[in-house]
Amino acid sequence: MAGQSEPGRGRVTIRTVAADAGVSVAAVSKVMRNAYGVSESLRQRVEASIEKLGYRPSVAARGMRGQTYTLGVLLVDIENPFLPSIYQGIEEMTEARGYKIMVGVGKAHERREAQLIEQMIDNRMDGLILVASQIPGAVMDRYARQIPTVVVGHHEPQADSFDTINSDDRQGARLAVQAFVERGHRDIAMLAMEWDARHEADVSPQREAGYLAAMAEFGLAGRARILRVPSSEKPHADDLRRILAMPDRPRAIFCWSDLDAVPLRNLAWQMGLRVPEDLAIIGYDNNPVAALPMIGLASIDQDGPRMGRLAAEALLSRIAGRRQAEHVLVPPSLVLRGSV
Amino acid sequence: MAGQSEPGRGRVTIRTVAADAGVSVAAVSKVMRNAYGVSESLRQRVEASIEKLGYRPSVAARGMRGQTYTLGVLLVDIENPFLPSIYQGIEEMTEARGYKIMVGVGKAHERREAQLIEQMIDNRMDGLILVASQIPGAVMDRYARQIPTVVVGHHEPQADSFDTINSDDRQGARLAVQAFVERGHRDIAMLAMEWDARHEADVSPQREAGYLAAMAEFGLAGRARILRVPSSEKPHADDLRRILAMPDRPRAIFCWSDLDAVPLRNLAWQMGLRVPEDLAIIGYDNNPVAALPMIGLASIDQDGPRMGRLAAEALLSRIAGRRQAEHVLVPPSLVLRGSV
DNA sequence: ACCGAGATGTAGAATGTTCTACGTAGAACG
DNA sequence: CGTTCTACGTAGAACATTCTACATCTCGGT
Incomplete structure (x- = not known):
């Protein structure tokens, strides 16, 4: 009509x-x-x-027989300011080669993400990049057999139907712990997301593993503490507040993501804690908000644009016929700011 | 292959x-x-x-004859944290009616936006929502004749080929001026974007007009001052710094967008200005960053989700056959925070 | 003059839907 | 009991491309 x-x-x-x-x-x-x-x-x-x-x-008519020259990018979430940097990298690489991009927003909801993937297959996209998807590996595998797929921010090093591009999350955690140790901290906790076995491949559990390994490496295994907040659904300000009010509040916190580190740093300020004197904080993602002078949050940088470019390259070569899976780890770096 | x-x-x-x-x-x-x-x-x-x-x-096959039940949403930019709230509103409305959404990111670049629109037409989307597009009205009109279109954040009240949904930007500016006046301010400047005739329909010029009208209304016509920064391309920290260093720096600034208000507030802090004592600030968009306690930036709220819902409704009714254009203005509200 | 090989171009099937036009059966009507 | 609706289904064209043969041309070599 x-x-x-x-x-x-x-x-x-x-x-x-x-x-x-x-x-x-x-x-x-x-x-x-x-x-x-x-x-x-x-x-x-x-x-x-x-x-x-x-x-x-007409892309529609093309899709009926050949390629559509359109790639689907599935973002977990449109509100995390770190994700656009990955997107930029993807785009930079694909645009030059004449491909178009369609974005889908999964809102960190597995059912929804699956729908979007199916929709992209229905739309005859030539390939898919999943960024920080919540979908379990087995399900990804099923989709990846239908359409060339590259996954970013999801550790599945044994997968053979799709490629993975990841920040070396364990190494990132180690950088954070090391920075604390070098500044004399010993009471170093980690703030992590709650997770179950289904999400073992997500970034947070990897960062946890890295944190624990690094604590052990620096002889602090016994002092390792993991504080948990509910998974990334909105309201856990109260949990953060509770953590800061604990009598045995840690002196340094490594936080799994700036998504929680920024609110944490704000709460500390509201509760009158001096940062970094009373509490040092290092986040993850180097979110643009962390870089604001008033926030001044140290953070692990994943080099989003580079991960994006690598993902795009991998996808294009896969579309061109590669079958062997590739698994890339990108080294992260620490950006120091006032919070340490 | x-x-x-x-x-x-x-x-x-x-x-x-x-x-x-x-x-x-x-x-x-x-x-x-x-x-x-x-x-x-x-x-x-x-x-x-x-x-x-x-x-x-197969959406491709469908597209060759009938509808694809897919809508295209074109966002200026993926980095502005205000836009997702509009997106949420759009989605909430369309999902219930069985429509899918594809997102395109224009990066505030006219040529690119035009390409994306054409791409969406090529993909046989059933309709288009353009959010804060940079494209001039005449060009929009041409596209809108090819595909049902609703435009958000672009004032074109006489357009008859597409609908528009906007915040009442003049009223928003008035709210800001009024709030300053009620607190005894008289030296109230506005920070606006540079613009030319091609972009008269964008939101910034509308807010300027509202600012000037409100200053006149409160008997301050002679004291109105508009300070300009280059259009939203990145680097104008120096311009902001220069403004704050002026000998006749205003005592209150109404800022066209939180995109500039947040950096402005940070610079003020870095330069040792007390906010709001030395400088009061009100921004626009009620960006989530403005709400962070450490930032505490007062801002005009546009009710993004509502604009999104209205846009989606308008589009669906247009797809269903409506021809008469609709132009809606949504009343904004002021969210007070520490910066005033 | 003939042949074969490569380069260039074409016809027509194939792709997976929707939509138009039409057929058929049973119900309602006179 | 014939006629006219109405509701339900179906056949087949149409949609805009790509892709798989295949046909034709051009040359250089015999």
Whole structure:
């Protein structure tokens, strides 16, 4: 019922172009795809007609047989200011190669993410990049058999149906612990998300493992403490407050994400704690908010743009035919700020 | 070249379902679309087969004739934390009605936005929502004739080919000026974006007009001052610093967006200015960062979710056949915080 | 003059839906 | 009992591409 002014009679299709250029439909198709077997003169003629008529191929029709030259990017969440940096990297890489991107927002909800993936398959996207998806590995595997897939921010090093690009989350945690230790801290806790076995591949458990390993490495195994807050659904300000009010409040906290580190730092301020004197904090993601001078939150930087570029490269090579899975770990770095 | 395991032979199409249920292809199509003329018994039979086979219609094939039940949402920018709230509203409304959403990110770049719109038309989206687009009205008009369109955050009250949903930006500016006046301020400046005639319909010029009108209303016409920073491309920290260092620095600043108000507030802090004693600030958008206790930035709230819902409703009714354009203004409100 | 190989171009099937037009059976009506 | 509706289904064209043969041309070599 969505009929607009022109009932469709006006639409310029590949047929219109072919007629105008005086060649076959197949010839125009070849030109569009840079396919083999088109002479320079033919190409020029066809391109002139395309230009003249303003022809644009229908992605829908393309999708029925060949490629759509469109990639799907699934973001966990649109509110985390760290994610756009990954997106930038993806885009930079794919745009140059003539691919378009469609974004889906999963809102950290597994059911929803699955729907979006199916929708992208239905839309005949050429490939998929899942960023920090909540979907369990087994399910990912099933989808990945239907469509070339690269996963970012989800550790599944043994997967063979898709590639993974990750920050070296264990190393990131180690950097944080080391920075605390070098500044004389011994009472170093970690603030982590609650998780169950289904989410073992998520980043938070990896950072936990790294934290515990680093504490042991620095001879502080006995002092390791993991404080938990409910998974990333909104309201855990109260949990954070409770943590800061504990009689044995730690002197330094490594926080699994700036998503919690920023509120934590704000609560500390509200409760009159001096940062870093009473409480030192290091977050994760180097979220732009952490960089604001008034917040001044030290954080582990994952180099989002680079992860994005790597993911895009992996996807394109997979689309080009690669079958062997690739698993990349990107080294993180620590950005020091006032909170340590 | 993207071939996955199953060469396609395995794909379950509408034909598979029809065969399984022992009915015609057209019958299955009717069931999928809830179209007229299908008996209860037939519907049940078909639905059982769909369930059993896990059939999912191909959006590509659908797009070739009918609707795709997919809407395109074009966001200026993925880094502005205010935009997700509009997105939530859009989604809430459309999801319930069985529509899917694809997001495009324009990065405040006109050429890019135009490409994305064309891409969405190519993908046969049923309709488009443009959020804070940079595209001039005349160009929008051309696109809007090809596809049902609703525009958010772009004032074009005379447009007849598309609908607009906006915050009442003039009223928002008035609220800010009024709040300052009530607190005894008279030296009230506005921080605005540079703009040219092409962007008169953007929100910043509207807020300027509202500021000037309000200053006049409160008898301060002679004291109105508009300070300009380069358009939203990144680096204007230096411009902000210069403004704060002016000998005749204003005592109160109404800022066109939290995008600039947050850095401004941070710079003031860095330069040792007391807020609000030395400088009071009100921003616009009620960006989540403004709400952080340490930032405490008063801001005009646009009720993003509501604008999103209204935009979605307008689009759906337009898809359903409405031709007459609608132009809605949503009243803003002031959220008071420490910066005033 | 003939042949074979490569390069260039074309016809037409295939893709998975929707939509138009039409057929058929049973009910309601005179 | 014939006629006319109405409700339910179906056949097949249409949609805009790509892709798989296949046909035709051009040359250089015999």
